[in-house]
Amino acid sequence: MDLIxxxxxxxxxxxxxxxALDAAWGADENDFELTVDRMLEPGSYVYADGSELGGVIxxxxxxxxxxxxxxxxxGRTWHGILANKILxxxxxxxxxxxxxKASTVIGMIVNRVGLAPLFQAVAPPPGIGDPxxxxxxxxxxxxxYxxxxAMCAANGLKLRLAYRSGHVEIWxxxxAHYGDSIDSDLIDFDATRTWLRVNHxxxxxxxxxxNRTVVHWYADKDGNVSQNQSLHGTEEIAQTYDYSNAESDELDAKTRDKLIGMQSQGDVKVTVRDGTEIEMxxxxxxxxHDQITGITVQATVTKKITKTKNGSTSIDYEAS
Structure with a gap:
């Protein structure tokens, strides 16, 4: 893969x-290291044309x-440049x-943080439609970033970037969901199953x-959240949520949402090693899926790591 x-x-x-290039983007890092035998100017861009790989030195x-x-x-990847702006x-x-429309909303946000015209919001490729x-x-x-x-995830979407013709297109x-289409021999996962979670x-x-405003929310064994308590004694696991500036209505909604977010059945870290023909x-x-325990895990790709050396490129993924 040539770099420009x-x-x-x-x-x-x-x-x-x-x-030699080592770049990562997603939940953290969002940066790269490039080893090359020539002088490059600070502030220069490096990129693979038509891809999301690239950034600023x-x-x-x-x-x-x-x-x-x-x-x-x-330097920072294109993703890292976005991550250095605050909404x-x-x-x-x-x-x-x-x-x-996604393209309109993304365009407004990019303009809001001062990254236009480098970043240009566009509609997805033909056949997908502007969600x-x-x-x-x-x-x-x-x-x-x-x-x-987070906005995309809340709408069942993912954020895409590609550098073309002097601009970072963003949409x-x-x-996508990948299950049986990926060879299980290429997937490692470390899963922790939790049967009893915070439920009050x-x-x-x-x-x-x-005079302090106080609200109570409860979860049942299946993770359903309401204001009816079903778990008591040793089964009750309680915590406080300090949101000191909230009025009653806002506190009620935020506490409920917080408890819903705590109802995960466990933690999982999935690493998809290089070798799959699918690029996620x-x-x-x-x-x-683990054949021995019968545990099946589903995780969201949170980081993409690409490495190039001696003309060979590998891509690894982390998911959780």
Whole structure:
């Protein structure tokens, strides 16, 4: 895979074939290291045309040894550039609330954080259609990349990026699910099954002492959340949720949502090793099955790791 490098003015200057690249994006990292035997300017772009692989050069490590210098450049992927921007509500508003066609919403957000015209919101590839974003409340002061991913996930979508013609195209499309289509020999998973979870959440809101707003929400053995308690004694696992500035209605809704989010049946980490012919995206789901225990796990791809050395490229995935 050839890489194209620009100058600091982002004009294409060279195609490089001999390099080592380690890049990751998703839940964390969102950066890259590029080792190449040439000088590159700070602020230059490196990218694989038509793909999401690429970013901006921010640093240089020069290591001098007997056989010469090794130049290793560090930088942010396109995803990391998004992650370095914060989504804040408008002045006087509690939250940023969005809805509409995905391309319109994403375009508004990209403009809001000052990343246009480098990032350009587009409709998905032909045949997919521009999906709708239902009314979505963006978390306060979240980073732009996390906020966009969360918004997409809430609508059954995934965020896609690709560098083309001097711009990073960005769009949303339906998340894909991969189960039996992936060889189980290529999947490792570490699963923890939890039978009893937090099932009583006490929300603590506005006020002091006896005047403090308090709400109670309960979950049953199946994870269904209501205000009716069904688990008592040793089966009751209670916690508090401190949301000190919330009025009664907001505290009630937030405490309920918090308890729903705590009803996972366990934790799972899935690693899909290089070798699958399917290329997945952050936001897709993958399933794995252990023949011995009978445990089947389904996880969402949270990180994509691509490495290139000596002309050979591998892609690994992490899911949870």
């Amino acid at each position: 490098v620009t100058d600091a003015g982002h004009i294409d200057r060279a195609v490089i074939e001999d390099y 921010d640093s240089l490590r020069d290591r001098l040894e007997r056989d010469g210098s090794t130049l290793t450049y560090g 804040a509500p408008d002045t006087g508003q509690n939250y940023l609330v969005v809805s509409g 709708d974003i239902k009314t979505y409340q963006v978390a306060r002061y979240t980073d732009c 996390a906020g966009l991913r 949303a499309e339906p998340a 959440l006490i929300g603590l809101g506005k006020g002091e002492l006896a 995206d952050v936001g897709d789901t993958v399933a794995a």
